[in-house]
Amino acid sequence: MKSNYLLALLSAFLLWLAWPPIPYTAILLLVAFVPLLIAVEQTIRGDYKNKGRKVFALAFLTGVVWNTASIYWVYNAMNAFLDAMPSLLISLIPYTLAPLLMGLAFRLYYQMRKxxxxxxxxxxxxxxxxxxEYLHQSWELSFPWMTLGNGFANSHQLVQWYSITGVYGGTLLIWLVNIALFLFIWQKRNKIEAYSNKILMGAVAGLILIPSIASLIWYSQYEEHVNPSEIVTVQPNIDPFGKWGPITPEDQLNVLTNLSQKVAKLNTEFFIWPETAISDRNGINEEEFREYPQYQKVLQFLEPYHNGNVLSGIESYVLYADQRTPTAKPIGNMFYDSFNAGVLVDGSSKLQFYHKSKLVPGAELMPFGKALSLLKPFFAHFGGTTGGYGSQDKPSVFYSASGIGAAPVICYESIWGNYVAEYVKMGAQFIAVITNDGWWGDTSGKDQHLQYAKLRAIENRRWVVRSANTGISAFINQRGDIVQKSSWWVPTALSQEINLNENLTFYTRSGDLIVYICLLTGLISIGLIFVRKRN
Incomplete structure (x- = not known):
């Protein structure tokens, strides 16, 4: 059995080595599960007790090592706030939760094999x-960071077909190739041929070459429709750990406007500022924002730019006369919701707000309410409100006076392909990702976050403009190429003429069809577990 655990560890190592931001290794995803499948098959055919538990353990081991090695930065972020032991305990949630679900998938597979x-x-x-994977992007403990299809983010030239399938097309391809290779290797090792080895290798070649060649042709021939718009993205480099220490909200706004002015042109239409860029020590009341000096400062800044708009993150709140939302908290004889929000300010008195929907479990959302209330003191240190931020159910598109639609995607939300596609279906002509990646430090977390944005560009054929407080800010074109990017921890602003797009891709229109098909076949598979095998 020890050899089987070593094979499981080999799969974990290959998965980690293939994962962004390590370059040029994504092809390893196509073979990474083969050692684990061999270990599982040897367990099923071996003379062991409790085979189902052992199959679960093998898959869990692979998952927990792969996840921990790839998203170690979760502990890095926690450790900046907490002592080592509480940090480790909280980090175990993303490190082990997905592997537990992976183990369950393999446990059900074992039941089917019988x-x-x-x-x-x-x-x-x-x-x-x-x-x-779908559950892990849908429930209150959502963390779709490690969805298999994300692994091709460093090889975006080979997955232009994500504009048809989304990242689940990548997940499906990875599994089909791994299974075909496993069957071929297993039959060779055991000198059997239950399935034609020629057909198996032909399937592997076809699954790899046909999508890759088609994608490279698509990539080389793809031309953007010319519909230019001048955009500026700003990286102010405000230390999130020392916020409101030596720098005031007014100083932060001065940094943003000064950096913007250095690269702006008279025809600049959008200035993209990062998450929580506009703020106040006590938060900003959305209904009274026009009376704040921050609003007047933004209007003054926009005066030279006739069609200028500032799309920025904002720390805001809304007051209610009663507790009209589950997240509303009492204040005096009223209630309020705090929001991690986006705002669009133009030269008029019109204001548009968007309240972040995909909240970070623990930091911005207390998952499962009372069940995990004991963890509130820990989560409070991760930059969020333990009672939970308020949110909205659906995305909103910001429209400029000239009619340009922009998607205000806040930080963590950029990991959801289906959610970003909703912005585009509602009229977004480019995607603005406003984020603050400084919590993670100079780790691979910020690089993975940047790489995943390339997939959103391909899925929807939209430019992605990324404004990250401490880095990395970037412009990504409709093919997924990073056209410009900033350095880490360097205050800067970038200017770029992008092409707006109004056409919808198949993926944008249809969503995650692969998921719905797999959910149906999954239900059928569950039924097959309980069907008595014929002699």
Whole structure:
């Protein structure tokens, strides 16, 4: 059994080595699960007790090592606020939760194998895996950072077909190739041929070459429709850990306007400022924002730019006469909701607000309410409100006076392909990602976040303008190329003429069809577990 655990560790190592931001290694995803599948098959065919538990343990081991190695920066961020032990305890949630679901997928696969053929069982495994990834982007403990299809972010030239399938197309491809290779290797090792080895290798070649060649042709021939707009993105480099220490909200606004003016042109239409760029020590009342000096400062800044708009993050709140939302908290005889929000300010008196919807579990959202209330003192140190931020259910598109639609995607939300596509369906002609990646320090977390934005550009064929407080800010074109980017921890502003796009891709229109198909086949697979095998 020890050799099986070593094979599981080998899979974990290959998955980590293939994961962004390590360059040129994404192809390893196509073989990374083969050692684990061999270990599972040897366990199923071996003379062991409690085989189901051992299969679960093998998959869990692979998952927890892969996840921990790839998102170690979660502990890095926690450790900046807490002592080592509380930091480790909280970090165990993202490190182990997804692996537990991975282990469950393999445990169900084992149950299928006892009653069904290996090919039907593999259909079940793929369905269970996709269902796990979908659950992990849908429930209150959502963390879709490690969705398999994200692994191709460093090789965006090869996945231009994400504009049809989204990242779940990548997940499906990875599993199909790994399964075909496993069957080929297993049959060679055991000198059997239940399935034609030529067909298996032909399938592997076809699954790899056809999408890759088609993607490279698509990439080389793709031309953007010319519809220019001048955009500025700003990286003020305000230390999130020392905020409101030596720098005041007024000073922060001065940094933003000064950096913007250095690269702005008279025809600049959008200035993109990062998450929580506009703020006040006590928060900003949205209904009274026009009376704040910050608002007047932004209007004054925009005066030279006839069509100028500032799209910025803002720390805001709204007062209610009663507790009309689950997250509203009492203040005197009233209630209020705090928001991690976006705002669009133009030269008129019109204001547009968007309240972040995909909240970070623990930092911005207390998952499952009372069930995890004991963790509130820990989560409070992660830059959020333990009672939970308020949010809105659907995305909003900001429209300039000239009619340009911009998607105000706040930080963590950029990981959801289906959610970003909703902005585009509502009329967004480019995607503005406003974020503050300084919590993670100079780790691979900030690089992964940048790389994933390339996939959103491909899925929707929209430019992505990324404004990150401490880095990395960037412009990404409709093919997923990073056209410009800033350095880490350097205050700067970048200017770029982008092309707006109004056309909708198949993925934007149709969403995650692969998920819905796999959920259906997953239900069928669950049913097959309980069907008695015929002699």
């Amino acid at each position: 009653r069904n053929s290996i090919l039907i069982s593999f259909m079940g495994l793929i369905s269970f895996w996709v269902a796990y």
